[in-house]
Amino acid sequence: MVNKNPKVYKKMLENNHTLPYKVRVDGQLFEVIVYSMLGKIAGVIVANLNGLTVGRETAEKVIIEVQKYSFYFEYLKKRAQLVKERDSITAERIEGVQRILNEKGLFGQKLQSEMDELNLALEVYKQQQRKLDIYQEDITLLNEKVASQQEILEEDWNNAEDLSLAYAMAAYGQSLYLEKTRDTRKKMLKWTQMHGKMLPAEQRRALSKLAFVLSEAQAGHIFDQITTLIPMLENGLHLNPNQPIPARVKDYGKAYEAYCRVYEPPMEKIGPLIRNKKA
Structure with missing residues (x-):
């Protein structure tokens, strides 16, 4: 179900925090709540600005954007x-x-x-x-x-x-x-x-x-x-390890920049953490 209070999805002994920024998808802003246990991420919930959960499809779009930003660092x-x-x-x-x-x-x-x-x-x-x-x-x-x-x-x-x-x-x-x-x-x-x-x-x-x-x-x-x-x-990069180091670094920069442009988060790993349900 959607439009539920995110607290419903919090499990016993879990801690939770909301990301310090909102994510814009399809013209709307959403919040991301992260649940953790023993220092490891246990799950995430995406909510609208009214504080209610959204459908799974929307949640995945939001998490993809979060992961792309996180990937950079x-x-x-x-x-x-x-x-x-x-x-x-x-x-x-x-x-x-x-x-x-x-x-x-x-x-x-x-x-x-x-x-x-x-x-x-x-x-x-x-x-x-x-x-x-x-x-x-x-x-x-x-x-x-x-x-x-x-x-x-x-x-x-x-x-x-x-x-x-x-x-x-x-x-x-x-x-x-x-x-x-x-x-x-x-x-x-x-x-x-x-x-x-x-x-x-x-x-x-x-x-x-x-x-x-x-x-x-x-x-x-x-x-x-x-x-x-x-x-x-x-x-994820195709590099030639036999070049002199300056050439390797130059080629690395080109390869990494191209990789950033097409990067897609590994949803097979991230998907199971999303607790939003289908609409």
């Missing part, structure tokens, strides 16, 4: 849950200890080229992290705007897509460089343990600080968490 949400703000903190810490890698010949001819690649990867990490921090702030402001006006306007959809693309490209480039230099970072740590004591005192202290920051318990752990999310960034 899925990676950001997952990354924030995983690393919190430690990616930004790590970038700041690297900035303070990275200079030692600029000293040519420190690691000997055999390792120097790899250390130069590591130095470049760390520079890319910092640059991209600064971009990610800015984009994240812009996304926060966008969501606050949507909540304050209680509706997603056309301009908000455009901004959401643009910010999602910018964030994804920055994260993808950052992740690829981290993945490429994972073994090099471990070589640097091993070399420091074996040969660091033979360096002059100033170089030894500087290299020890860098090694600590990049250790498996510090930045290494954050880097590995970030690279585990590469499959999430690439999901």
Whole structure:
């Protein structure tokens, strides 16, 4: 049945909250109520502005719009849950200890080229992290705007897509460089343990600080968490992994932008959560 109070669909021990914005479908605005239990979504109900439930068909249209908007920021949400703000903190810490890698010949001819690649990867990490921090702030402001006006306007959809693309490209480039230099970072740590004591005192202290920051318990752990999310960034896209990283990032941007334009939520997973009944 439709035109029922949403409270009828709330099950025992469930919590519920209403999305901070309304969704416009076929010229009308609707509210979405989310039921959760133990931190997981257990169901959703769509209601009209009179506070009564609507038919299943209308509810599905509304939820599709909600999922499309949510899709734009899925990676950001997952990354924030995983690393919190430690990616930004790590970038700041690297900035303070990275200079030692600029000293040519420190690691000997055999390792120097790899250390130069590591130095470049760390520079890319910092640059991209600064971009990610800015984009994240812009996304926060966008969501606050949507909540304050209680509706997603056309301009908000455009901004959401643009910010999602910018964030994804920055994260993808950052992740690829981290993945490429994972073994090099471990070589640097091993070399420091074996040969660091033979360096002059100033170089030894500087290299020890860098090694600590990049250790498996510090930045290494954050880097590995970030690279585990590469499959999430690439999901649904056809990419060529054999290209140089700059070309991969450029092609990724084109593929992701095209994917955003045709994205359809997986209703086979979402449908069972919708508690609205057929009209």
